[in-house]
Amino acid sequence: MPNRVDPSMSEPSPAAVLRRRAEAIAQVRMQIARYGLTYADLVAAGCFPSRKRTAQKIRYRSADGQTWDGEGxxxxxxxxxxxxxxxxxHFRVGA
Known part of the structure; x- marks a missing residue:
């Protein structure tokens, strides 16, 4: 008996995945419009991960207090x- 793969058990094609994603996005857009939601509403509801950014350490400081973290x-x-x-x-902090 040949080893056949059941088509219903195989992974969806990339085109099918893209189509399903587009359908999901359309549904989300309809719900947003229906309820009048804003981006701020979604952020407040915790729909997006917070962007906690750690403060960069100061690496250089001028005599009048201007600083630079060495990035950029x-x-x-x-x-x-x-x-x-x-x-x-000469301006390096801790040097």
């Missing part, structure tokens, strides 16, 4: 100091 582009105050010949390490 160098801030103007530090770039000007480096252009004037100062070492970035």
């Amino acid at each position: 582009d160098m801030p103007d105050w530090l770039q000007r100091a480096v252009n004037a010949g100062q070492s970035p390490e």
